[in-house]
Amino acid sequence: MTTKLKLSAIPDDKPVKITAELPAEVHRDLVAYAEVMTQGSGKPAPDPARLIAPMLQRFMATDRAFARLRKSHPRTP
Template sequence: MIMAKLKLGTIPDDKPVKLTVELPAAIHRDLVAYGNALGRETGQGAVEPAKLIGPMLARFMATDRAFAKLRRVGSAAPRPQPASPGSEKTT
């Protein structure tokens, strides 16, 4: 059997945020297959599909050059400062 290097590694045990999504059945089947392959590669045992989605999205966003550029540009832009009490100008 040929063992390919998967893009995801061990899935960290992190506190999740509940999110409900609907996926096409084909994507769910692929997630199940990916979870099985990842489990074999990392020795974790099968990884359930719901635990794959977060790391996959994180990996996708981390490797999206256009998104990284937008984040850099957006973080460099000055952010409006909230007005402090009594700083309003009256004319």
């Protein structure tokens, strides 16, 4: 059975380290998501912490209100 997840791969990029506390339920969901990602592939599930950045990136990329705000207030170098 193939499951269509919004997150398909974790990009290999130089990370910026942050520390955050997550509710236990969110951590359990991250563990489950990581397991589902590799289900049937024979690959080990990725570290759930590595899912957080791509999930946030995907969330922000699909948030229309955020996109409108960024268009009207572009980043400065």
